[in-house]
Protein backbone atom coordinates (compact mmCIF):
# COMPACT_ATOMS: atom_id res chain seq x y z
CA UNK A 1 0.00 0.00 0.00
CA UNK A 2 1.45 3.33 -1.07
CA UNK A 3 1.27 6.62 0.79
CA UNK A 4 -2.02 8.41 0.23
CA UNK A 5 -0.26 11.80 0.06
CA UNK A 6 2.73 11.30 -2.24
CA UNK A 7 1.65 8.00 -3.78
CA UNK A 8 5.26 7.01 -4.44
CA UNK A 9 6.51 5.52 -1.17
CA UNK A 10 5.19 2.64 0.92
CA UNK A 11 2.90 3.75 3.75
CA UNK A 12 4.62 3.21 7.10
CA UNK A 13 1.75 4.68 9.16
CA UNK A 14 -1.69 3.18 8.78
CA UNK A 15 -3.94 5.14 11.15
CA UNK A 16 -5.42 7.66 10.97
CA UNK A 17 -3.79 8.16 7.59
CA UNK A 18 -1.94 5.75 5.34
CA UNK A 19 1.19 7.78 4.78
CA UNK A 20 4.98 7.42 4.57
CA UNK A 21 7.42 8.80 7.14
CA UNK A 22 8.26 11.90 5.09
CA UNK A 23 4.61 12.83 4.63
CA UNK A 24 3.91 12.16 8.32
CA UNK A 25 6.62 14.66 9.23
CA UNK A 26 5.18 17.20 6.79
CA UNK A 27 1.74 16.89 8.36
CA UNK A 28 2.41 16.48 12.06
CA UNK A 29 5.99 17.04 13.21
CA UNK A 30 6.59 20.37 14.91
CA UNK A 31 9.07 21.87 17.30
CA UNK A 32 7.95 24.34 19.97
CA UNK A 33 10.09 27.47 19.88
CA UNK A 34 9.22 30.43 22.10
CA UNK A 35 5.73 29.03 22.62
CA UNK A 36 5.05 28.59 18.91
CA UNK A 37 4.77 25.24 17.14
CA UNK A 38 6.98 25.48 14.04
CA UNK A 39 6.93 22.71 11.39
CA UNK A 40 10.04 20.61 11.94
CA UNK A 41 11.02 20.72 8.28
CA UNK A 42 11.05 24.54 8.39
CA UNK A 43 13.28 24.47 11.48
CA UNK A 44 15.60 21.95 9.82
CA UNK A 45 15.77 23.94 6.59
CA UNK A 46 16.57 27.19 8.43
CA UNK A 47 19.31 25.43 10.39
CA UNK A 48 20.93 24.00 7.25
CA UNK A 49 20.65 27.34 5.45
CA UNK A 50 22.31 29.03 8.42
CA UNK A 51 25.19 26.57 8.14
CA UNK A 52 25.31 27.05 4.35
CA UNK A 53 24.50 23.36 3.95
CA UNK A 54 21.18 23.65 2.15
CA UNK A 55 21.32 22.07 -1.28
CA UNK A 56 22.26 24.56 -4.00
CA UNK A 57 19.94 24.54 -7.02
CA UNK A 58 21.37 22.20 -9.63
CA UNK A 59 23.87 20.66 -7.20
CA UNK A 60 24.20 16.88 -7.57
CA UNK A 61 23.56 14.51 -4.68
CA UNK A 62 27.22 13.55 -4.75
CA UNK A 63 28.49 17.16 -4.60
CA UNK A 64 26.01 18.11 -1.90
CA UNK A 65 26.95 15.07 0.14
CA UNK A 66 30.65 15.85 -0.25
CA UNK A 67 30.07 19.42 0.92
CA UNK A 68 28.17 18.23 3.97
CA UNK A 69 30.81 15.60 4.69
CA UNK A 70 33.55 18.24 4.47
CA UNK A 71 31.69 20.48 6.90
CA UNK A 72 31.17 17.58 9.26
CA UNK A 73 34.86 16.70 9.19
CA UNK A 74 36.17 20.25 9.40
CA UNK A 75 33.89 21.25 12.22
CA UNK A 76 34.35 17.95 14.01
CA UNK A 77 30.61 17.69 14.25
CA UNK A 78 28.57 14.53 14.11
CA UNK A 79 25.74 15.76 11.93
CA UNK A 80 26.42 13.06 9.37
CA UNK A 81 27.91 9.63 9.81
Ligand SMILES: [Zn+2]
Pocket residue numbers: 003004005006007008009019020021022023024
Ligand atom coordinates in the same frame (compact mmCIF):
# COMPACT_ATOMS: atom_id res chain seq x y z
ZN1 LIG B 1 4.32 10.04 1.28
